[in-house]
């Protein structure tokens with residue numbers, strides 16, 4: 141079946157026209173026109189041109205925010221929703237699902253996002269500015285496992301791919317957020333500021349029921365795409381104790397590290413590594429100057445999980461993506477001041493009026509990167525039952541379902557274990573790959589292609 145041609149969203153179309161009218165902002169599109177044969181469509185070419193000019197990118201992002209800002213979830217029109225699909229969370233997997241669904245000829249799903257209009261985009265939209273780099277390499281083409289040498293950050297059905305907006309080895313959060321937001325604008329009806337508090341069974345054998353901060357609705361199908369969950373210690377949130385996301389949001393503002401001379405980072409995963417990079421000035425972005433704000437010392441409480449206290453040990457044991465961190469550790473002869481210390485213990489922060497104390501040492505700031513846990517959402521549908529796969533007992537597991545209720549979990553929210561093929565390909569050796577887009581995005585797109593519509597016969 142050929143994918144239906146969907147008219148471009150008026151918001152996106154108007155921004156393209158406005159950019160083409162402005163000499164400075166148009167430079168990217170003009171450059172891309174000279175290579176028009178390299179793009180799959182005129183829209184892709186124009187959006188890639190917009191992505192090349194920061195002011196044009198910003199204009200697009202601002203317009204999307206302004207559009208979503210004006211939207212209120214009309215929960216009282218209950219009758220309308222029991223024939224609709226609703227997704228919980230406006231992140232990468234929701235974008236992939238909605239784009240694939242519309243490509244199959246189904247209506248645009250409704251998306252409920254608890255965050256603000258700026259936070260549409262999920263985990264990568266902690267800031268719409270570039271504040272951290274991904275750990276999956278940027279490659280051209282379509283999605284596949286790392287050993288296939290295919291694209292790792294591919295957004296199925298996306299209007300544009302990361303490989304068409306940056307030539308850098310690792311895209312930034314802002315590159316990804318921009319693409320996810322564009323795709324949601326095109327293929328979904330997003331309502332920010334709505335928190336889903338319960339997913340339950342619907343009437344009979346079909347549908348589902350949602351409780352939300354805006355009221356309760358009966359829906360044809362619900363897809364829970366809440367990502368990895370809420371950060372642990374997120375209630376900490378004081379000026380001097382931040383989670384990873386809170387630090388990243390702050391890194392997108394002016395003078396984010398003002399007065400932060402000595403900082404503790406707690407945790408050993410990729411978020412902690414990205415936090416360390418930000419504090420040492422080797423992450424993207426940051427609106428300040430070293431002459432104004434300089435972190436002299438970062439103590440990294442890893443609980444013994446990081447193998448590498450010195451420059452050479454760290455280089456020998458860490459993935460290439462994080463190798464630059466090594467030069468700030470003890471033993472780098474070309475950089476005698478040791479700004480980073482790997483502490484082998486776990487860190488326990490306690491706030492002070494003007495700082496924080498971690499394991500008897502005082503700091504200006506502590507950043508907790510201690511993982512996430514399932515958010516406090518009731519699950520009266522009972523999600524533990526069923527993993528959706530192409531054929532019973534065989535094939536790739538795509539999602540989790542609270543069968544027979546039309547309620548699914550997709551992406552990291554589905555908690556899909558590494559398969560035998562993934563283990564054999566070495567994907568399972570890196571724990572962070574559990575939530576990697578390259579392994580879960582094709583599953584989400586396949587589910588969108590597999591599920592029937594939610595109108596008509598299915599309700600009988």
Ligand SMILES: Cc1cc2nc3c(=O)[nH]c(=O)nc-3n(C[C@H](O)[C@H](O)[C@H](O)COP(=O)(O)OP(=O)(O)OC[C@H]3O[C@@H](n4cnc5c(N)ncnc54)[C@H](O)[C@@H]3O)c2cc1C
Pocket residue numbers: 228229230231232233234252253254255259260261262263264272273274275276292293334335336337365366367368369410411414515517550551552553575576577578
């Ligand atoms: C530092 C870092 C680097 C990463 N690098 C990579 C990488 O290189 N490659 C890779 O493949 N993956 C990477 N990831 C993982 C990737 O970000 C996630 O796997 C991906 O964003 C998951 O997408 P999602 O749509 O499932 O969830 P998310 O993007 O987390 O979006 C979930 C959304 O749900 C919303 N939500 C939650 N609860 C509710 C509720 N009750 N009601 C309404 N809305 C709700 C949230 O506000 C959020 O916007 C990285 C993650 C981090 C933090």
